[in-house]
Amino acid sequence: MDYRDTVLLPRTSFPMRAELPKREPLLLERWRRERLYEQILEARSSGPRFILHDGPPFANGDAHLGHALNKTLKDLVLKSRNMMGFFAPYVPGWDCHGLPIEAKVMADLPPEGRDPVRVRQRCAAYALHYIAVQREQFERLGIFGDWQRPYRTMDPPYEAEVLLVFADLVEKGLVVEGLRPVFWSTGCRTALAEAEVEYHPRTDPAIEVAFPLLPESCRERGLPEDTVLLIWTTTPWTLPANLAVAVHPGLPYALYAVGGRHILVAEGRAEVLPGFREAPAVRRFALGEQLCGLRYRHPLLPRTGSVYAADFVTGESGTGLVHIAPGHGMEDYLLGQEHGLPPLSPVDDDGRFTEECGIPELVGLTVWEGNPRIIARLRAEGLLWSEHAYVHDYPHCWRSKTPILFRSVRQWFIRVEAFQAEALRRIDEVEWIPNRARNRIRSAVESRRDWCISRQRSWGIPLPVFYREDGSAVLNPGAIRKLARVVARSGTDLWYMTDDASLARLLDLPAGLRKGTDTLDVWIDSGCSHAAVLAPRGEFPADLYLEGSDQHRGWFQSSLLLSVARTGKAPYRTVLTNGFVLDLDGRKLSKMSGARGLSDFVAQYGADILRLWVASQDYRDDVPFSQEILARISDAYRLLRNAFRILLANLHDFDASLSRVDEADFPELDRYMADRLRSLVRTVLDAYRRYDFPTVYHALTRFCSTELSAFYIDVLKDRLYCDPADGAARRASQTLLYRMAESLFRLAAPLIPFTAEEAWQSLGKTRSVHLELFPEEEAAKNDPAFSDRWARLLELRSRVNEALESSRRAKEIGKSLEAEVEIQTPHFVPSDAGLLAEVFLVSRVRIFPSEATEIRVRRASGRQCARCWKFSEEVGQTDPAHPALCPRCAAVVRAQGQPVRTS
Structure with missing residues (x-):
C-alpha cells in the first residue's frame, strides 16, 4: 500500500529562490503606491519622538558602498525604533554647495563663460541631477523616508537660515577678518577647512641650515664669534619668510665645536646629527630659555632675527631649533603675534614667489621649483650643513590632490577660542558610541584654532560682507537678517545678479559700498542644519547623529561649534560613528577609482543581501568588503x-x-x-x-x-x-x-x-x-529547574547522537529511526522515554535509573511502519485493513477516509 x-x-x-533583484522593485513600487512611509508615521504619531538627523551626503556622484553602510545603518535604527513604537521620521538631506561640484562645472566651461551666475546655474543643475540619482539608489535599498521633501543646502529657505545663524555670530563678535596662515589649495585657488585636507605620503628635502649669530650678540653672551644656530626644516621654500628662531624653554642645549665652527643645538639631538657624534660640548645651557634674545643674520637675506622660547619645539626630531615663518604656519603665526612679527608670506594664489621674497631669482617660480634653488644658494654660502630626502605625511587638497601651502591670506574667521571651553563641556554631556569617539572629538575641538570660513569660489552661500573704498569691511547683522528674508524667497543668486548699489539700498546700507565675492565654507552650510532643519520642526536637539568617523573633524564638529556658539547647547544627545568600507588590502572603497558602485551590487545580489552584510558587521570599526564576504552573507540569507x-x-x-x-x-x-x-x-x-x-x-x-x-x-x-x-x-x-x-x-x-x-x-x-510593532518582551514562563532539565536533555541528546553515529559506522543501523536507545541516567525517569525518543529521533528509548549515565544503541525490535517509518512491535496489530501501519498511523488513515493507493 x-x-x-x-x-x-x-x-x-x-519560493526558496529569492530572485531579489526582480522581486524587490515590485515591493518597492507597492510601498510607494500605498504611501507606506506616511502610514508608518500616522500609526506612530502618538508615540514618543525619536529624531535621527541625517548628515547630508554630497550631491556629486553615484552612491557607493560607504553610502550603503551609513544609510542602511540609519534605516536599521529608524525601522527598529518605529517598530518599538516611537515616532521616528526620516528627513534625508543633501549637501549641495562647494568645491567638488564647482571644480567639475568649471572644467567643462570655457574661460569666457565662467561668470558667477552662469557657474552657479550649472552647479545647481549638476547637484539636482545627482540628488535624483542618489535618491533612487537609496530608496532602492529599502530605506524609508520623506524622499519627496528632503532638505537641500541650496534651497532658499535653508540658505536663509544659514545667514540668520551667521548674523547671530556676527552680532556676538565672533566673526573677524584677519591676515593669518590658512590651508591654501593652489590647485583650486582657495582657502580650505581642516576637514577638506587629506594627508598623503610625500618626499621633500630635509635640510639643516646654519644661521650665523651676530658678532655683538655673541660678545654679549660670551660666545665665540663664529657661533651659528643649526635649524632643521622640510620646507626650504619658507626660508625667505623667516623672521625668528624658536627654542624649547625647558630643554638643555649645548655649544659644540664641529668642522672648524661652533654650533648650537639641543643637547639630546647632537648624537644623531651628521658630524656631531664625536664633537665635544664646549658649553652647556641647562634651559633653552637662556638662549632667548640671541640675534642672528638671515642666511639668505640682509635682515636679522631673534631667538624666542616656544613650547611647541620638540627635542625628538630635527635640531631642537625651529625656524619661524609667521606667514606660513599657525604656531609660527601665534609666536609672531606674541612678539610683534608680521605674517610675511611672499607667495601668490598659484603658489609662486612674489617680489616680496627679496630674492630675484625666485620670483615667479613655484615654491617646489624654488626648493632646489634655495638649497643651492645655501650651499654656495657655506651655510648648508646637510641634506637628505624625507618621507612624511603631507596635507593635500581633497579635490585637486595637490600639496597644500600654509600661507597667510586675508580671510574671515570665527573666533573658536571664545566658546571653545563651552563646546568641550557640551561634549561631555553627549553619549558617544563607541566611547573612544569622545576622545577624538575632544582632541579635534581642543586643538581647533580660529575657523577660516571664507572661500574664493562662486558656488555657495555668499559671505555677506561689503567693503568701503579704503578696503575696510562692513559686516552688519541687521543687514544680514534683511538679506536672509529676501534670500528665503529668491535664493542667494540675487547676491550675484544685483549690482552693488542696488544691493546696498535693498539692505539699507550706505551708498558707495562694494559687495564681497567670497562664499562661506560649506561646513557652515551643513553645520547649520540643526537650525535649518531641526529647530523649525521642534526637533532640536536631535536624539542621534550617525556618520562616518571622519566627521569628528567635519560635520560632528562644525554642527557642535555652530550650535554652541549660537545656543550654548550641543545639537545632538547621542553620536554614533561608523568606520570606512575597505577592501581586503585595507583600501577605502569610496575613494578607489574604478570601484563598483552601490547600484552594481544591488542589481547583482539584491538590497536585502547588502543590508544583511551591513547588519553583520562591527560597523564601529572599519568594515571589510569583498565578493567572498558577500557570498557568505548570501549563504546566511538563504x-x-x-x-x-x-x-x-x-x-x-x-x-x-x-x-x-x-x-x-x-x-x-x-x-x-x-x-x-x-x-x-x-x-x-x-x-x-x-x-x-x-x-x-x-x-x-x-x-x-x-x-x-x-x-x-x-x-x-x-x-x-x-x-x-x-x-x-x-x-x-x-x-x-x-x-x-x-x-x-x-x-x-x-x-x-x-x-x-x-x-x-x-x-x-x-x-x-x-x-507592526515588535513582539512583546516576556520573561521565561518556566522555572530554573525546567531550564536545567532541558540543558541536561540536550547534553544527553548530543551524547546519543555520537552513539548513533558509532552504530551507523559499524553498519548496525542506517537511519536513526532504526535504533532504540537504552540509557542509564540519574536525571530522567521511565516516563520521560516518549519525550526522549521524540527528541532523539529514534523509535524507542528505555530508561533505567542509575548514578552514572551510560548509553547503549541497538537495532530497534519490531517492524517498520510504512507511513511514519518508526519501528514498533505493534505494527499491523490494530487494523487488519492496514497491516503495515502502527496504531497511530492506522487511526489517522481511517479518520482521513481517503483511498490508499496500491503500490
Missing part, C-alpha cells in the same frame, strides 16, 4: 529564507483564529521552545535598543539554523506530518510555529525589509509588516 498521500507534507507558495519557508510550509493548514492552543496545554518540547523564542525576542530587542545590529544578525541566524531548523523542525516532522491534522499536539506545535513566524518576520524586518514583507504576506497578513 502507498500511504504518501496520507502524510501531511509541508507546502507553501513562498538560511534565514529557508527557515521562513519551513515555518510557512508547515502552517499551510493552520487557521490562527480557530486552531490556536493555549501554551499551558503545550507538550513539554513546545513549552521549552516557547521559552527559547522569548529569550530570542529579549536578546534581539535589547540589541536593537543598543544599536548592536551584529548581535541581532547573529541571534536571528543562530536561532533559525540551530534551534529552529536543525532541532525543533527536525524533531517535529513526525508530529507535523503523521499526527492527525487536528491532533492536539500537532496544533500546539503549529500554534508555536505561527508565533515564531510572526516574531521572526517582525524581528528581521529592519534587516531584510523586502524578504520580511514577502514572508509576512505569505502568512496571510493584509497590512505591511513595517506597520
Whole structure:
C-alpha cells in the first residue's frame, strides 16, 4: 500500500529562490503606491519622538558602498525604533554647495563663460541631477523616508537660515577678518577647512641650515664669534619668510665645536646629527630659555632675527631649533603675534614667489621649483650643513590632490577660542558610541584654532560682507537678517545678479559700498542644519547623529561649534560613528577609482543581501568588503529564507483564529521552545535598543539554523506530518510555529525589509509588516529547574547522537529511526522515554535509573511502519485493513477516509 498521500507534507507558495533583484522593485513600487512611509508615521504619531538627523551626503556622484553602510545603518535604527513604537521620521538631506561640484562645472566651461551666475546655474543643475540619482539608489535599498521633501543646502529657505545663524555670530563678535596662515589649495585657488585636507605620503628635502649669530650678540653672551644656530626644516621654500628662531624653554642645549665652527643645538639631538657624534660640548645651557634674545643674520637675506622660547619645539626630531615663518604656519603665526612679527608670506594664489621674497631669482617660480634653488644658494654660502630626502605625511587638497601651502591670506574667521571651553563641556554631556569617539572629538575641538570660513569660489552661500573704498569691511547683522528674508524667497543668486548699489539700498546700507565675492565654507552650510532643519520642526536637539568617523573633524564638529556658539547647547544627545568600507588590502572603497558602485551590487545580489552584510558587521570599526564576504552573507540569507519557508510550509493548514492552543496545554518540547523564542525576542530587542545590529544578525541566524531548523523542525516532522491534522499536539506545535513566524518576520524586518514583507504576506497578513510593532518582551514562563532539565536533555541528546553515529559506522543501523536507545541516567525517569525518543529521533528509548549515565544503541525490535517509518512491535496489530501501519498511523488513515493507493 502507498500511504504518501496520507502524510501531511509541508507546502507553501513562498519560493526558496529569492530572485531579489526582480522581486524587490515590485515591493518597492507597492510601498510607494500605498504611501507606506506616511502610514508608518500616522500609526506612530502618538508615540514618543525619536529624531535621527541625517548628515547630508554630497550631491556629486553615484552612491557607493560607504553610502550603503551609513544609510542602511540609519534605516536599521529608524525601522527598529518605529517598530518599538516611537515616532521616528526620516528627513534625508543633501549637501549641495562647494568645491567638488564647482571644480567639475568649471572644467567643462570655457574661460569666457565662467561668470558667477552662469557657474552657479550649472552647479545647481549638476547637484539636482545627482540628488535624483542618489535618491533612487537609496530608496532602492529599502530605506524609508520623506524622499519627496528632503532638505537641500541650496534651497532658499535653508540658505536663509544659514545667514540668520551667521548674523547671530556676527552680532556676538565672533566673526573677524584677519591676515593669518590658512590651508591654501593652489590647485583650486582657495582657502580650505581642516576637514577638506587629506594627508598623503610625500618626499621633500630635509635640510639643516646654519644661521650665523651676530658678532655683538655673541660678545654679549660670551660666545665665540663664529657661533651659528643649526635649524632643521622640510620646507626650504619658507626660508625667505623667516623672521625668528624658536627654542624649547625647558630643554638643555649645548655649544659644540664641529668642522672648524661652533654650533648650537639641543643637547639630546647632537648624537644623531651628521658630524656631531664625536664633537665635544664646549658649553652647556641647562634651559633653552637662556638662549632667548640671541640675534642672528638671515642666511639668505640682509635682515636679522631673534631667538624666542616656544613650547611647541620638540627635542625628538630635527635640531631642537625651529625656524619661524609667521606667514606660513599657525604656531609660527601665534609666536609672531606674541612678539610683534608680521605674517610675511611672499607667495601668490598659484603658489609662486612674489617680489616680496627679496630674492630675484625666485620670483615667479613655484615654491617646489624654488626648493632646489634655495638649497643651492645655501650651499654656495657655506651655510648648508646637510641634506637628505624625507618621507612624511603631507596635507593635500581633497579635490585637486595637490600639496597644500600654509600661507597667510586675508580671510574671515570665527573666533573658536571664545566658546571653545563651552563646546568641550557640551561634549561631555553627549553619549558617544563607541566611547573612544569622545576622545577624538575632544582632541579635534581642543586643538581647533580660529575657523577660516571664507572661500574664493562662486558656488555657495555668499559671505555677506561689503567693503568701503579704503578696503575696510562692513559686516552688519541687521543687514544680514534683511538679506536672509529676501534670500528665503529668491535664493542667494540675487547676491550675484544685483549690482552693488542696488544691493546696498535693498539692505539699507550706505551708498558707495562694494559687495564681497567670497562664499562661506560649506561646513557652515551643513553645520547649520540643526537650525535649518531641526529647530523649525521642534526637533532640536536631535536624539542621534550617525556618520562616518571622519566627521569628528567635519560635520560632528562644525554642527557642535555652530550650535554652541549660537545656543550654548550641543545639537545632538547621542553620536554614533561608523568606520570606512575597505577592501581586503585595507583600501577605502569610496575613494578607489574604478570601484563598483552601490547600484552594481544591488542589481547583482539584491538590497536585502547588502543590508544583511551591513547588519553583520562591527560597523564601529572599519568594515571589510569583498565578493567572498558577500557570498557568505548570501549563504546566511538563504538560511534565514529557508527557515521562513519551513515555518510557512508547515502552517499551510493552520487557521490562527480557530486552531490556536493555549501554551499551558503545550507538550513539554513546545513549552521549552516557547521559552527559547522569548529569550530570542529579549536578546534581539535589547540589541536593537543598543544599536548592536551584529548581535541581532547573529541571534536571528543562530536561532533559525540551530534551534529552529536543525532541532525543533527536525524533531517535529513526525508530529507535523503523521499526527492527525487536528491532533492536539500537532496544533500546539503549529500554534508555536505561527508565533515564531510572526516574531521572526517582525524581528528581521529592519534587516531584510523586502524578504520580511514577502514572508509576512505569505502568512496571510493584509497590512505591511513595517506597520507592526515588535513582539512583546516576556520573561521565561518556566522555572530554573525546567531550564536545567532541558540543558541536561540536550547534553544527553548530543551524547546519543555520537552513539548513533558509532552504530551507523559499524553498519548496525542506517537511519536513526532504526535504533532504540537504552540509557542509564540519574536525571530522567521511565516516563520521560516518549519525550526522549521524540527528541532523539529514534523509535524507542528505555530508561533505567542509575548514578552514572551510560548509553547503549541497538537495532530497534519490531517492524517498520510504512507511513511514519518508526519501528514498533505493534505494527499491523490494530487494523487488519492496514497491516503495515502502527496504531497511530492506522487511526489517522481511517479518520482521513481517503483511498490508499496500491503500490
